[in-house]
Amino acid sequence: MRSAITESDRARFLVEGDWSQARHHRIRWSECDMHAHVNHTAYLVLFEDLRVAWWLRCGGGFGPGEPGPAVIHFDVRYLKAAGFDDEVLLTQRTPSFRRSSFVHEYAMWRRGDGLVCSARAVCVLVRSRSGEKTAIPPEVRRALLEVDGATDESGG
Numbered sequence: 001m002r003s004a005i006t007e008s009d010r011a012r013f014l015v016e017g018d019w020s021q022a023r024h025h026r027i028r029w030s031e032c033d034m035h036a037h038v039n040h041t042a043y044l045v046l047f048e049d050l051r052v053a054w055w056l057r058c059g060g061g062f063g064p065g066e067p068g069p070a071v072i073h074f075d076v077r078y079l080k081a082a083g084f085d086d087e088v089l090l091t092q093r094t095p096s097f098r099r100s101s102f103v104h105e106y107a108m109w110r111r112g113d114g115l116v117c118s119a120r121a122v123c124v125l126v127r128s129r130s131g132e133k134t135a136i137p138p139e140v141r142r143a144l145l146e147v148d149g150a151t152d153e154s155g156g
Helices: 007-013 040-057 138-146
Strands: 021-026 067-078 087-097 101-110 114-127
Touching: 007 087, 021 040, 040 067, 040 087, 040 101, 040 114, 087 138
Parallel strands: none
Antiparallel strands: 021 087, 067 114, 087 101, 101 114
């Protein structure tokens, strides 16, 4: 896997492990509740933004009839409260995939404070119009192996 994190960011955000995608973000007021803590739905939207960017980078699209990732399971672990105006680093990686599904791991790291939140999603590739499962296209499989360093668990 090619790490997307610079050594400078790794030190500033206390990032652990290798991640294939990283994005800087400053927490906006619209992402917070009345106590200035990040609302749990905001974490999901931020991680979804990473998933969409990843899918497009891999050559996927979102047109009618095109296959796209659908989340079928999502686990989130909140370790610390993130708040308004926090400077964070959002990360994503793909540890494994099968014929029509893949696993994504996400994390939010606060500058100077380390891991705030981690999440794991299982996604299945489906055709947008019919909802039927479909195989991961060869170009996406190639990106999973070469860019993400994912393990092929498809057995084929």
